[in-house]
Amino acid sequence: MTVLTDRHGTEKYSADGHHAEREAIDAGLREAAARLPGPAAQIAAYHFGWTDRDGRPVDANSGKALRPLLTLLAAKAVAGDWRQAVPAAVAVEMIHNFSLIHDDIIDRDGVRRHRPTAWKVYGVNDAILVGDALHALAFEVVAEAGGEKATLGTGLLAQTVRALIEGQLADTRFEDRERVDLAECEAMSEAKTASLMGCATALGALFGGGSREQVDALQGFGFRLGLAFQHVDDLLGIWGDPAVTGKAVYSDLRNRKKSLPVTAALGSGHRDADELARLYRAETQLDETALRRAADLVEACGGRIASQQAAAALTEAAANRLAAEPFHDEAVAELTALAASTVGRVR
Numbered sequence: 001m002t003v004l005t006d007r008h009g010t011e012k013y014s015a016d017g018h019h020a021e022r023e024a025i026d027a028g029l030r031e032a033a034a035r036l037p038g039p040a041a042q043i044a045a046y047h048f049g050w051t052d053r054d055g056r057p058v059d060a061n062s063g064k065a066l067r068p069l070l071t072l073l074a075a076k077a078v079a080g081d082w083r084q085a086v087p088a089a090v091a092v093e094m095i096h097n098f099s100l101i102h103d104d105i106i107d108r109d110g111v112r113r114h115r116p117t118a119w120k121v122y123g124v125n126d127a128i129l130v131g132d133a134l135h136a137l138a139f140e141v142v143a144e145a146g147g148e149k150a151t152l153g154t155g156l157l158a159q160t161v162r163a164l165i166e167g168q169l170a171d172t173r174f175e176d177r178e179r180v181d182l183a184e185c186e187a188m189s190e191a192k193t194a195s196l197m198g199c200a201t202a203l204g205a206l207f208g209g210g211s212r213e214q215v216d217a218l219q220g221f222g223f224r225l226g227l228a229f230q231h232v233d234d235l236l237g238i239w240g241d242p243a244v245t246g247k248a249v250y251s252d253l254r255n256r257k258k259s260l261p262v263t264a265a266l267g268s269g270h271r272d273a274d275e276l277a278r279l280y281r282a283e284t285q286l287d288e289t290a291l292r293r294a295a296d297l298v299e300a301c302g303g304r305i306a307s308q309q310a311a312a313a314l315t316e317a318a319a320n321r322l323a324a325e326p327f328h329d330e331a332v333a334e335l336t337a338l339a340a341s342t343v344g345r346v347r
Helices: 019-033 037-048 066-079 083-107 118-123 124-143 147-174 182-207 211-241 258-267 273-283 288-300 303-322 331-343
Strands: 001-005 011-015
Touching: 019 037, 019 066, 019 083, 019 124, 037 083, 037 118, 037 124, 066 083, 066 182, 066 211, 066 331, 083 118, 083 124, 083 182, 083 258, 118 124, 124 147, 147 182, 182 211, 182 258, 211 258, 211 288, 211 303, 211 331, 258 273, 258 288, 258 303, 273 288, 288 303, 303 331
Parallel strands: none
Antiparallel strands: 001 011
16 A cells, blocks of 8 residues: 655555555665665664664654655656656655754654654754755765756756755744735745655656656646645644644644644634634643634634635646646556545545
């Protein structure tokens, strides 16, 4: 079974198949991570879910399916085969996990995929350095492919990392602002989340030998799907099942995150928006009663339905990008099914 997860390790999509793809991704990641110095390799292996904190192998969900699978399916869409895109898939997953390790430190998140985060186990300094090492390793893996695809791929990867950092900076600065408008929040989500998914599909198309038009179409697909997934992620951050997400209920409200549904609610002009704003401004920690009230207010002000509708519209727009160019039907069906699962997770 293929399991796709969000940034918290939350299951979003399951489907039979893709066993060979997942095995190739896992093997590529392990081979690349083994190049790291011993201590860094141990921390990386723990973060990916391959070992426990003492380096003993474990059978755990590493949550590494979505972005690299998108890369391989994009290659399959243009070439009918995904194997030539494995290095690109590995690089994309390295960049994703570099950002996860750093995000956990920035957000002071102590749990990922139902166990302590890398910085909680090994310390902040070591975790930062391992994140940096994964970032560098991603470029090394792409560069080794050689030729024009390596040149274009490293450039695209660099642009994406710049976007990720821009999005992370905006996200952290939003915490100090009383109001953030929806357009700003969407721009942050595009940079922090959608850009990497667009990069994943563009790299897959590039390594699959796709035309410029095919690369652009698949990048557009991934970008729109990425923003839809962010809407879903933000909905789960408020109403997700803790048994699935591994986080406390109302976790994003507890942390006063200005997520997409919250931002939509605060800017809705609804009569209850002022009460929600007051709860977000409160200097004391919100108790369970206040958290439930905040969730109810987000829904009453239209934030929940706004994100659900946006995710559905973005998913449809993503699928439409696949109709813009000639692609292999089987891969298109797989990509479309993955996109449809985005909204199905939160209905």
